[in-house]
Ligand code: ADP
């Protein structure tokens with residue numbers, strides 16, 4: 001589902017990604033770990049073309065993100081093609097990022113109607129199904145501020161699913177939540193994993209990672225310094241920095 005090769009990204013003179021290679025199989029879950037500033041968010045943003053790589057490339061579902069290969073080189077795609085590619089990749093952020101002036105239902109149908117041209121009645125029906133799936137049946141008319149953080153994040157997940165993405169990216173989806181609300185959000189993500197959704201999840205929830213991930217990847221200083229089966233990466237990391245980080249968060 002995802003193939004990253006030789007990915008490099010700098011901000012000014014600061015190299016944030018320093019040659020990242022990563023594969024994510026269809027229907028699998030990859031957990032991305034690493035200290036603050038190691039480049040985790042930047043890597044996710046490159047997968048969704050919110051950042052443009054300086055070198056290397058990302059492929060999603062067999063297409064190079066943001067570019068087309070022709071006459072021996074890469075050509076940037078026109079905006080509407082980039083928009084089409086982005087609709088295949090859902091993203092869920094730490095801060096929920098719901099539209100505050102729209103109801104839950106309006107948040108869910110906005111992009112399917114405006115970007116994908118789904119007829120409104122169909123989008124409304126689908127939104128109802130998705131809200132039931134994340135345990136928020138009957139909250140269609142609520143505004144985000146009327147919901148708890150855990151409920152808002154579940155709406156954000158339903159909103160991402162409303163676009164029928166092939167891949168979901170999560171950037172620390174539970175880091176902004178009160179501890180008692182973390183479980184309900186992890187539960188929704190666990191259900192998606194069981195349902196075969198392809199996902200890359202940045203999280204410090206090590207127990208959750210061990211349980212749902214097919215692959216764990218540890219990023220340090222813009223490089224993958226450890227990757228493999230969760231049990232190996234999380235419980236027996238060979239890398240010194242990974243060992244220190246994991247013993248601090250466990
Ligand atoms: P992580 O998610 O692992 O904490 P990030 O990918 O957010 O790391 O950031 C890695 C480094 O890149 C940090 O030092 C951060 O300050 C820097 N950085 C990220 N985005 C930008 C940006 N748009 N402009 C300048 N520096 C950035």
Ligand code: MG
Nearest residue numbers: 040041042171
């Ligand atoms: Mg981050």
